[in-house]
Structure formats: structure tokens, C-alpha cells
Amino acid sequence: MTNVLVCIKRVPETSGQILLSEDSQTIDARHVGYTVSPHEECAVELAIQVAKATGGEATVLTVGSSDALAQLRDAIAVGCTGAVLVEAPVDSLGPADVAAAITTVVQDHEAAGSAYELVLVGNDAADTGDFQVGVRLAYRLGRPVVTGVSTVEVSGQTVVARGDGPDGTEVFELPLPAVVAVQEGGIEPRYPSIPGRMKAKRTPVEMRVSEVEPVGSGRVRLKLPPQQPSNVEILGEGAAAAPAVVDLLVRAGVVSR
């Protein structure tokens, strides 16, 4: 039986136009909405699969504002059975602070008799892209860690983690308890069912307040990359543009005749 803790982060949608807050300290996401990064959606899916396969439980955790309840409920709707929200001013936290906040929960729950043999995190947050929370968490917990993992399976007291290395797929076999940072691509996250959504509304969420004294992120300010003026020449629309495209390819010297 493997109990899994999976850590997620509420982040602004990154696909649309990015706006900064007036003080340039954060992203103004009022018009684009919030989501969870694909890495973490995959981590949630893997947590549920491992829990199901071993008869354990998958608990979802986030560190952030109380608005992140929505993201916790999404994870419950697809199969997590417990949830923890550590309320903290997320913009003033650095990766070491987030790792410290998660460590407190893991240790408190273990002291209360529910230990997590496996802790899953996303490989890097979609907004801050620090690549550090999983590693810093593992050192605090004194556990082994692998990052960039696309699939995990638990067999007895071993977790088998696979990820893309420079020379093909690499396989790691770690003794539990362990920390694994998940990268999207290995599995397809499931969609919530209607009964899942109903259950998500009823499942209690453990609300905590972070007691970590933050060391912060070192952020001075955010800025947007300079916009280059567009000099694009539109060759046409649809299939009718084909002759103009081929003319261009001939001029570029890549059509042999």
C-alpha cells in the first residue's frame, strides 16, 4: 500500500497575452484565468494510478492563496481522496519556502500516523520555472529524488521511474520513501466525471496557514520581453497562395528547378 502526496500549483494561463501588475511584482491574470501546469496534471494522474494499484490513497496539496481550492477540487474530482491547502502569500515565496511548507505537512501527517511513501511534484512550475521544489523538498525530508520523470510504477518498496535522458529512456529504481518530479508526456491525465465533481464538493480540505519564515525568491521585478515590430509579408490566404510560396522557395534556392 503506497500513500502518495501530489503537490500542485495554481498558475496563470500562459498561452494568452501576459499582463503585469502595476508594481511589476506579479502577473495580472484577471482576464486570462488560472490553471494547473501540464506537468502537475500528469503528476496527479500518476498519483491516482499508484494509489489504485497499491491500495493506497492519493492526497493533493497546494501552497498558495485560498483561491487554489478550485485546483484542489479538480484533483479530487479525478480521484484524489484527501486535500491540503497551505495558505501563504505565494508571490513572496521562493522554491526553498515552498519546499519547507510541504515538508511541515509531510512531517505532521507522518507524526499523526499517515506517512507518504511517495511525494510527487511537477518538474517546474509553469509560472516561475524554478526547477527546484522537488530537489529542495527531498533534501529536507532526507529522501532520494529524480526529476524529469514521465512515468512511475511502485513495486513493493521500490518506485520505478522512467524519463528521457540524453541517451534514450532512463530507468531509475528508488527505494521508498522517495520524491519524484514529474514531466508531462508519459501519460494522459483523465477528465473528471460528474460523480467525481459531486464528490469533490463534499470532500473536506485541510486548511493550514504557512508558518515558514520566507527567504523569498530574489525577485526584483517582472518585465516583458521587448516586442519587435512585425515586418511579415503576407503571401496570400489558403491554397491560392501556393504559387507565391513556390516562387519564394525558388528565390531562396531550395527548389532545384
Next chain:
Amino acid sequence: MILVLVEPGREGAAETSQEALTFARGLAESANTGPLHAVLVGPLPPGSESAYVSQLGQQGVAVLHHAQDDLLSSYSAAAWAASVVDATTATAALVVVASGTPRGNEILAHVATRLDVRMAANVVAVDDVSPLTVSRQVMGGAALEEMAFDTSPAVLTVAGHATEPAAAAQPTSPEVVPLAPTLSDADLVARVARSEAAPVDHTAALTGARVVVGAGRGVGSAEGFDELLELAKLLGGVLGVSRVVTSLGWRPHHEQVGQTGSRVSPDVYIACGISGAIQHWAGISSAKTILAINTDPDAPMVTKAHYAVIGDLHEVVPAINEELRRRLA
């Protein structure tokens, strides 16, 4: 002193590591931190050390610390980090640099944790040297964060393909210093047990191609690539894809172009159904001519391209293929 972690590539140091070396050399010059040191961890293919020494000399490296131990025969981030920390301590490095590859980010996250200092991932520029302040990619590259180091050494990774690798004005003859790292049992727990897929390197065809046909999310499915492959074939080129295409499993990873894939420099790059995220541009910006085919005239791929066709790639590409076949007949 600045220390750069060098990762192995096809021939000597990886291209991304050479970018990191060029970035570090620029920082060393502006911050006046003295000679550049490099650290290499684990065994090298027999006879390849001289290739490294000559490449690192081109980059102006004064000393190469080479960590060797039988326990480094297979990769473990913790053992690699222990080696980098030992080199950092031995040289009293003020800045530790790696490239923002999966390995580079993983190892330096361990290094920063072990040293209890901050790390900046995917840095693109130095804004100030005292205190060291850098700009790094956040929001998937759509925004930058200015970050100041208040801990030392500064640990940072350099965003892939954001710096052009360039030779130093004064080439050096790096001194190779063997390093025997202090490794604990805990450093070896999370090491690669085995590799599964055979390492086949197809990326050479991509990086040397005169024409690259790029494919993005707009292709729609794994079955949608036939016309694009046909276009590549007609032009004697190859297919390159965006990250989302490999993430969705539509095409293999070795075809990926961009910050975490290959960097291409063809005569013509034809971007089909690619929105044009900054990470993708990092891999294609040195293409001589960029043609975008996209339904969205406001997509960054279109606005930043030299030429564009507005339309569905599944209509436009077959028409181009037909026109090409007609003219080539």
C-alpha cells in the same frame, strides 16, 4: 572565479554547454572575476579528452576539473552535484553556471540546495554585477524575472540557445586537474539503473538541413503529418516539430526544435501550425528565411516571420506540394 559545468555532447562538449561557457566568459569579463574554470563529471569516451581540452581552450577556459570515480559510471544527479560542489569549494567559485538542459537544471538544483543558496534557472542576461542581478525566463518564456543574488556563490543555468557560442579572443590551453569527489552512499541511491530505448541520434540530419518543415499543434493529430513529410521530401529537407508535438506523442523527441530540442539554421524554415512560443524561436532564429503557415494572423510565429500564408495548413501544404510537383515535373 566562475565555474561552468560542462555536459558531454556528440563531439566533445554539448552545444548548450558551449553557450553556457560563452555566457560565463561575458559575465567574468564584466564582473572582472578572473579566469574561467570548467568542471566535467564522469568518464569520457576513450581518447576524447583532447577534444574537450581544445574546445574549452577556444572558450578561454583556464582550468578543467575532471571528476572521476568508479562510482560515477552511471548518472546520479546527487553524485554529479557532489562533484560540482567539491570543485566549487576547491576553487572558491563566486558563480556556478550550467546550461538550462534537464541535466543542467537538475544538477544545479542539487548544488544550490547543498550549498543552501539561491538558484536562477534559464537566465538570458546579466543586468548588474553588484549585487549580481540576472534576467531569467518565467511564464514559459513569455515574461522575464529580474532576480538579485543575496547568497554566494550565485548558482544559475543559462537558457538554451539564448546565447550564441563564440570563441574567446584569447584562446587558452586549459590545465586538466583531476578531482576525486567525496561521494556518500546517499548520493548513489537515485542513479540510472538502465537505459531502455537504444540511443539513436537522428538530430544531425535536422541541424544540418537546408530546409526544415516545422510542425506544431495545428497539425491536429499523429496522423496529420503525411503532407508535411511530402513537402520536406520534395524540397530535400527534414521535418522538425515543436515541443507540444513530442509531448503529445505525435512525433519522436529527436525531431524537436527549440530550447529543449535542436537548434536549426536552414536556408528556409516553413512553420506549419506553430504558434511561435519564445522557446521555439530559440531553435529557429538563425534560419535565413522563415515562412509561417497559420490560421491565426496574430500568432507570434506569423508576426515575427519574414513571410506568411494565412490558412489551414491541411489546405495550404497539399496545394504547395501540387505546385512543386508540377514545376519539378
